[in-house]
Amino acid sequence: MDPVSPDNLAYRGSALDAFDELAGSQTSLGLFHAAHSMWCADSCSRDLTCPFLHYCRPGSGPPTVADRTRAPRPRYNKHTANLFTLMGGDGYQTGISQKHQANFWPLCEDALRKVDQARKCGSLLFCDYSDWTKKRDPCAQVTVQNACRDTVQWFATWLGTKFNATPLGSRIIAFTTMPDDLCIPPLDLVHQRFRMYGLSFRDLVGQMVAEGWGRDAMRILLCTIRQYFFQYIEKVDFEDTVNGNGGVHALISRTSEVWDSIVYRTHTANAQASSIVVGRATASTLSEDWLLCSNINNCISMDLAKSALHVYEQDNHMPTASFGPQRTQQGMQGQRRLGYHSIYLDLLDDLVDTGCPEPLVNFASSGFLFVQINHRYLERSLGHRIPIHNSMADVLGSIFGDKPTDARLDGLFHLRWLVSNHGAEGKSGSKSALCPDLLAACLKRQEQRKSVWNSEYIDSTIGFKPLTRDKDIDSQCAIDWITGVHMLSRQVSSPDELQKLLTSVITQDSPRLSIEQLDAAGSRDGLWALCVACQVDCSDDCEWLAFAKYTWGKISSASHVAQSCQDGSVLEPKRKPG
Secondary structure, rough: OOOOOOOOOOOOOOOOHHHHHOOOOOOOOHHHHHHHHHHHHOOOOOOOHHHOOOOOOOOOOOHHHHOOHOOOOOOOOOOOOOOOOOHHOOOOOOOOOOOOOOOOHHHHHHHHHHHHHHHHOOOOOOOOEEEEOOOOOOOHHHHHHHHHHHHHHHHHHHHHHHHHHHHHHHHHHHHHHHHHEEEEOOHHHOOOOOEOOOOOHHHHHHHHHHHOOHHHHHHHHHHHHHHHHHHHHHHHHHHHHHHHOOOOHOOOOOOOOOOOHHHHHHHHHOOHHHHHHHHHHOOOOOOOOHHHHHHHHHHHHHHHHHHHHHHHHHOOOOOOOOOOOOHHHHHHHHHHHHHHHHHHHHHHHHHHOOOOOOEEEEEEEEHHHHHHHOOHHHHHOOOOOOOOOOOHHHHHHOOOOOOOOOOOHHHHHHHHHHHHHOHOOOOOOOOOOEEEHHHHHHHHHHHHHHHHOOOOOOOOOOOOOOOOOOOOOOOOHHHHHHHHHHHHHOOOHHHHHHHHHHOOEEEEEOOOOHHHHHHHEEEHHHHHHHHHHHHHHHOOOOOEEEEEEEEHHHHHHHHHHHHHHHHHOOOOOOOEEE
């Protein structure tokens, strides 16, 4: 079928060619600029008129159409809103501004420069792959599988019986769900390090191109990269936002005007990708204004429904929050809520009156339904997951497959789980998967990563390098053993491979580690997390190097090992570097 989105992007090649060009970016800021150039071209002034980051509605919209050609007006509208108490109960107010006050460009560029600077001190930032679901997920597989469940349930509310009409569309929207649940570096998306059910986002772009999605594929690609950036920026800046000292949300929420927060919030949700998939499934051609207004209202209707169920207040980033002077915050927040609600009602009328296709009008107001019945929002109020039922499991298997994650994502997620659950075992019902010494090493490294972000710590010893003696290593035997174990991280791609190599001969004449010794050090998942941390972000304080030193301390207590070292024996590493 023909594309349904507007043909107004600067890049004229295929979406797959664009993806490969973007994948050449080596810095976050470089990728951000490259994606923007494909949307706007280099001549863009990067101010409030930039359509990649902002949305300036046309001064005069499309003419209204006759009643008989309009989609039915949703029953909740500006004439009935005052009968309810959503968002504080102030109903509707005319004349709320739909114009930007803040330029997102300097805010985003400043945050991304800081990200790139921090990565010079380590490839893994303090928040990378942390869990933002607030549902105590024990592993990444649970997070990914449930994001796909959420996608299927959204499609049911948007398309009804056609919910399974576009498996490719479902996989795309699952990818756009993930940066809300996990803190995923945008570079990992384009470098294909982040994958779901064995597929990278490039794989999906390739499928869109092969199926003739044309400019729809290009728009979805750029919208998704923008979404990953906006999500990432708000997560790395989260503590600054909470403290009101900075952070993008605090900086755009200092007045009673709410349009800036609405647009930023819409971009973090990437409802535009969803509306394009809905448009394609229902053969609905979309104007730019229909596209953006339906995206905005999809997000606001969700927040209005969440406010009625007391779920909205649990969100980390609320578009109606006020960060103005303390003495005016309460009153300003009330104004922002009224504005948020009123803009929804204004845009809803505009969509209906200008003849927006019914599937998109339904999409725009669907939050009132899916917040009530989708498990995602009930789980948010419960604080834990609802088991996936058999019918849903069958649908997930038919669309996505049976292996949600790969070993890299499992390891990084578990690394974050280890440090975030420290000291909270009683509350979460879980126990640490590492012995105290190795858990301490993880916590130390995490504190270093936080210090790097706060510009308090500079480490010039990044990357894998040969081990030399330190105060804890008193012999060449120790260096050989520790180096041998440390080098294993470069040779393995799964926990099974790691366990097999650890229980084989590390150096000549050295004892083998037993399964019992490994179990005493930590669980299979816990040790794999340390290994992946080394693969991604090795340093002098690498978590896996700490494991190598820990195991040496255990085996060197054996009398024959200690004696061989005292005799001056030098054990050559079995596996050479490289």
